[in-house]
Amino acid sequence: MPGENTEGLRRLGTKSFGNVILEKERIGEWASMETTESGMPVKKQKLKRSIIDTDIHGSAPREELLKYMPRIYREQVATFGWRLPTQGGMFLNGGTNGSMQDIKLPRNDTHEDNYLNYVREHHLEKYNIEYGIMTGGGYEVHAATDTDFAAAVCSAHNDYYIERYLSRENRLKGSILIPKQDPVLSVKEIDRVGHHPGMVQVVVSNGAQKPYGQRFYHPIYEACVRHDLPFTIHVSMEGIGINNPPTGAGHVTSYIEYRSARAQIMMAHLASFIFEGVFDKYPTLKLVMMEAGMLWIAPLLWRLDEDWKALRHQTPWVKEPPSEYYRKHVYVTSQPLELPPKAELIKPMFEAIHAETNLMFASDFPHWDFDSPLHAFPKLDEETWDSIFYRNAARLYRLPQRKGAEEATA
């Protein structure tokens, strides 16, 4: 059959080929397949049920950001350039500048029009995404020595996102970028834009000078709680600029080591949140760990629970086992999804990290290691799939239940 994508079918594990996919158990299934004009097969696929994607990246071109910045910084940038260390200055990445190689943004309109047109067609529509959380861009501010400059860039960034993306596409929600190396300025920024209905969380990158549970940062959490916004740590900027080297053993050589170092730093932040008593001090605070993997959470919690039994007299404010703080306060996003090679481990490991209540699907669109909502996950029962692909994120970000949920389940 022309255009039949048998490779795709094999990946889906179906037992029959043709336009009709016979595997009914799989919820994320292809609606149809088409060919391009040249006859090349094209995967035109769509989920029957809509989903929430918790990690979509946009970008704000620096020349556009300048328009939102005070004159002093416009002049400084013109004179000295942008004083922002970047990850690309240290490490290779996959793909092209970190993005999928086959992504070609149109170049006809403004950057935001080009982006919005592309993301609508190739992502929101394609995968039936009801809401997408935009997580930045702009993390270089967290590597900057000059915190006033970092704060100005954050404000410009947030204003750009509100004006150019959130106000024009209701499916996209935003993240408040803060100059986290300066909690006073961070609070100011949260108070400035935290009321905007399109802003659904506060975001910082993972690289740090101090673990995020420490008291230095507590004013930020107070502001998050005041505005009812989750605090989200997204991987980036580890070992860059003012931040500590990306591992406790120092700087690493290769990007693949760097990727696993990111999970290690996230472990340190999670332990810090728990043992500094942040969740005891701010009982309604929610923490989101983004793009640092997830299965490592299980052995980390086993270790912390064991150690807490023996050592809790040293941190008496930590009143419950660490795993309980995780279960009640912490959300984790799925991409880049790591799975045990033995299928028998998937279910118990998902249970160990409380996937059914604490895991949220993320694609990381348009980055090179994008996880497709159709292909990335193993088979899940309907209830679990629905929690991970919609309900957990809807609950966390206070987004409405999916439109037409009745028809979809009928």
Place this chain on the structure above:
Amino acid sequence: MPGENTEGLRRLGTKSFGNVILEKERIGEWASMETTESGMPVKKQKLKRSIIDTDIHGSAPREELLKYMPRIYREQVATFGWRLPTQGGMFLNGGTNGSMQDIKLPRNDTHEDNYLNYVREHHLEKYNIEYGIMTGGGYEVHAATDTDFAAAVCSAHNDYYIERYLSRENRLKGSILIPKQDPVLSVKEIDRVGHHPGMVQVVVSNGAQKPYGQRFYHPIYEACVRHDLPFTIHVSMEGIGINNPPTGAGHVTSYIEYRSARAQIMMAHLASFIFEGVFDKYPTLKLVMMEAGMLWIAPLLWRLDEDWKALRHQTPWVKEPPSEYYRKHVYVTSQPLELPPKAELIKPMFEAIHAETNLMFASDFPHWDFDSPLHAFPKLDEETWDSIFYRNAARLYRLPQRKGAEEATA
């Protein structure tokens, strides 16, 4: 029955009380129970089969070390004190100075006699230990700024252990302490004492200035291979002195965070060994990861294997999946044993870290978080138990098969 230790019996999960333990499946079982003169119950317990304990700590009093050091350093120490930053200067620990609270070394003889008498009675005899690997002590040298001084302390340390412990108790084997911040001096020390039959490995602590796979350290691995000695990383000195902060997010506040940070640094070292191509360059080299936990190895390998598929063009010398390098080259010790709370996960997680071939029992005697060979482990089949408690260590350290193995299995 006088002296019957029903609490112990409950922990062993036996179904009947009395002098005869009815549970036959458990290999590590009590031989007899006695009472003290005052009538207090005493656990007199012994394993039917002898074991190898891969992590036993001794100590070398500093005033004794001085006798093995050149006059210049004896004079410096007399004038300025010991220039060695310590972990105790930064963090609390469990127990008393890190040791079990009920340990009281006799004080009648020399330090080494007091120690040897104690370790023989309360550890080697008590638990039927055929060989015990002494792992130090002395790691403060790895935090020192003055590498010549560090090297002199290492030599004194090694000479003290050879003369005072290894030459007097054949069951105890030693680890060559090296000034690892200076590979040239490290190689010199390995060449100086690497021929001693009681020295079975080269040991460094976990805290580091650079991840251990980096080329800076390769002369050390060349020397290890030349002397057919494993290279062992034992937790300690993370974030102390010249070393990097213990996490990629910086210094941590509490000891319980510090303990989980140790595993993170070990992850960085393991990834560094693999992706710097150390095992490709030195195919006979064995790496031992000591006291940093073990179950985290599984999700780390899943992550590295996945990433290697996508990114191996960036490190083309890494020819096999990372998990294969682990399986072929890396040993891990068990203490402090972390176990999943759900028993169904134990077997598949043990399989995922190749426990049957790569895991070795360690007690960490006499430290406060000592794992008893009788109580620490879950039930294992006989084959697996034997590999973890004897055969893997015997193979790695080239120690003989256990004496009287025939009777024991009969």
